[in-house]
Amino acid sequence: MRDPEGPAGVSLFRRGWVAAELAWRAQPAALTGSLATVLLMGAAPVVTAWLTKLVLDRLADGGGQGVLLPLAAALGVAGLALVVLPHVSDYLKGQLHRGLQTLIYDRLFQAVNADPGLSRFENPAFHDELRLAHEAGQNAPQQIVGSSLAICQGILTLFGFVVTLTVLSPVMVVVVIAAALPSARVQLALSRRRARMMWGISSNTRRQLFYGSLLTSPDAAKEVRLFGLGDFLRGRMLTELGTVNEAERDLDRRTLHSQGLLSLLGAAVAAGGLIWAVLAAAAGGLSVGDVSVFVAAVAGVQTALTAIVSQWAGAHNALLMFGHYIGVVRAGPGLPVAPEPATLPPLRTGIELRDVWFRYDDEHPWVLRGVDLFIPHGQAVALVGLNGAGKSTLVKLLCRLYDPVRGSIHWDGVDLREVHPDDLRARVGAVFQDYMAYDLTAGENIMLGDLAAGGDPEPVRAAARRAGIHDTLDTLPRGYDTLLSRIFFGDDDERQAGVTLSGGQWQRLALARALMRHRRDLLILDEPSSGLDAEAEHAVHLGLRRHRAGRTSVLISHRLGALRDADLIVVLSDGRIAERGSHGELMAMEGTYARLFGLQASGYELTPDPSAGESLRTTTPSTRSAGR
Numbered sequence: 001m002r003d004p005e006g007p008a009g010v011s012l013f014r015r016g017w018v019a020a021e022l023a024w025r026a027q028p029a030a031l032t033g034s035l036a037t038v039l040l041m042g043a044a045p046v047v048t049a050w051l052t053k054l055v056l057d058r059l060a061d062g063g064g065q066g067v068l069l070p071l072a073a074a075l076g077v078a079g080l081a082l083v084v085l086p087h088v089s090d091y092l093k094g095q096l097h098r099g100l101q102t103l104i105y106d107r108l109f110q111a112v113n114a115d116p117g118l119s120r121f122e123n124p125a126f127h128d129e130l131r132l133a134h135e136a137g138q139n140a141p142q143q144i145v146g147s148s149l150a151i152c153q154g155i156l157t158l159f160g161f162v163v164t165l166t167v168l169s170p171v172m173v174v175v176v177i178a179a180a181l182p183s184a185r186v187q188l189a190l191s192r193r194r195a196r197m198m199w200g201i202s203s204n205t206r207r208q209l210f211y212g213s214l215l216t217s218p219d220a221a222k223e224v225r226l227f228g229l230g231d232f233l234r235g236r237m238l239t240e241l242g243t244v245n246e247a248e249r250d251l252d253r254r255t256l257h258s259q260g261l262l263s264l265l266g267a268a269v270a271a272g273g274l275i276w277a278v279l280a281a282a283a284g285g286l287s288v289g290d291v292s293v294f295v296a297a298v299a300g301v302q303t304a305l306t307a308i309v310s311q312w313a314g315a316h317n318a319l320l321m322f323g324h325y326i327g328v329v330r331a332g333p334g335l336p337v338a339p340e341p342a343t344l345p346p347l348r349t350g351i352e353l354r355d356v357w358f359r360y361d362d363e364h365p366w367v368l369r370g371v372d373l374f375i376p377h378g379q380a381v382a383l384v385g386l387n388g389a390g391k392s393t394l395v396k397l398l399c400r401l402y403d404p405v406r407g408s409i410h411w412d413g414v415d416l417r418e419v420h421p422d423d424l425r426a427r428v429g430a431v432f433q434d435y436m437a438y439d440l441t442a443g444e445n446i447m448l449g450d451l452a453a454g455g456d457p458e459p460v461r462a463a464a465r466r467a468g469i470h471d472t473l474d475t476l477p478r479g480y481d482t483l484l485s486r487i488f489f490g491d492d493d494e495r496q497a498g499v500t501l502s503g504g505q506w507q508r509l510a511l512a513r514a515l516m517r518h519r520r521d522l523l524i525l526d527e528p529s530s531g532l533d534a535e536a537e538h539a540v541h542l543g544l545r546r547h548r549a550g551r552t553s554v555l556i557s558h559r560l561g562a563l564r565d566a567d568l569i570v571v572l573s574d575g576r577i578a579e580r581g582s583h584g585e586l587m588a589m590e591g592t593y594a595r596l597f598g599l600q601a602s603g604y605e606l607t608p609d610p611s612a613g614e615s616l617r618t619t620t621p622s623t624r625s626a627g628r
């Protein structure tokens, strides 16, 4: 994947073909129109030069109006075409550009979204490639198609002027073309270098954008101000920008150096040709018209050659960049999907983890180390453990956001690897501790939990009630239609600014989103109430208990009191199951769970304080009983 010129094995020709195919699919009419205008624009300068020569020669011969008028009229039409056609061409190019961009972004995001796993999104190389693919999507195919058309135009003009020059001075043809060849080589070398440079600075550009976004993001604004991070982040952004600028300046210097020399060579050739033509005309070898067409032809050949070479270099660079787009669009999913996925039945028996080992990367330590666990149908299983014990990782495996590195997970005996992730996720409802807060309306924030409900407001309100957020949403300025955003206006004419919620309210909204799927076979609640006040937490857990009854659920919480009703409590420690059992059994075991539960319970107990009446007791867990 880490190839500055895009994926190996996709030739430049193939890339060009893909770009042309996309252009044809996106805008066939604009593409055909562009081709026609380009051909006309290619022929117009040659026709104009010849008409000028004929007019000058007829004038020198003392030709009458009958001969001159049609020539002058034709010259006028050619001039008109030279003026109008570029505007028509610009419009058609714009059409082509817009159509192509829509199609290209559609395919790019379709491909990215088609990956059902998470691992690719956590790989910096993928983000470098994606950024270049995104950038290439903005203009590479347009440039490839545009440059190809411009090259056609240049070739037509070149052909016309080469024929013209051959008639007048074949030697001059050879000299002019020979002078242009080094330029072609240099331009191609520069475009390769530019592609390598773009790849090299990709991470710097992403970091520069990242620091810039921190400086403007409303989420970061509070900490940036409280900790006075503005200058620090700006400094880092400028450092990254400096690296990018330096790389670009180096390349621009090289370009200036080599192209400056080549332009001098071209100017010297043109001047030599002009001297020859003037001397030949003085000696009677050329007419005035011949001199004019000679001068136009030398300039025309040079301009056309320069245009062809620079358009080819531009196309070459775009082809190299376009490779990144093709690489991303064609990359298979990071998470393998079985060619003929097994059907996933409704859960009847349970979900079984068999000797599951997992680490995020070959270079990372094991996060889960041989976990064996059965989650029986219709029961609530709670996962408990210290920070980093592997609880969230385990539930991410249950959703098949990753596959176990070793071992397997079975849903009523069906290995999850055999199942299409979409089928699995259609049977799962989940809220994660790092939930999303979407800059959408309150109703939409909940509705996203089950798009299949088709935007019906009733299930949305029911989910909000279950999560205890209905009353809050109902009293918002526009109720469920209130935009929850500080960075967008609403779509309505009044451009009303959105509102935002408190941390706990956002969390309830995320819970409501998950509860849109409360009838699914498996409900996963990873820290669903960590941000709630005590009263809200109590109410939410009571509600959840009611709705969970008879359903299979996996719960994670650091507030152990919220989990004590679970049918099975599993203590994870360092990626292994250290203890398992009901609350009572674990308390009786007097192990990690009992210690953690005791610690929390002791924090809530009040004990007489001689100096202040009441204070929080700080007894050690072993001195108190917190069992049921």
Ligand SMILES: Nc1ncnc2c1ncn2[C@@H]1O[C@H](COP(=O)(O)OP(=O)(O)OP(=O)(O)O)[C@@H](O)[C@H]1O
Pocket: 122, 360, 364, 367, 385, 386, 387, 388, 389, 390, 391, 392, 393, 394, 433
């Ligand atoms: N996407 C990731 N890439 C690499 N490592 C990760 C990733 N997510 C988690 N980890 C690592 O895996 C380990 C377990 O993390 P996990 O989130 O599963 O723990 P947890 O038990 O849920 O912790 P907490 O109680 O803090 O939420 C941690 O050491 C963490 O650094």
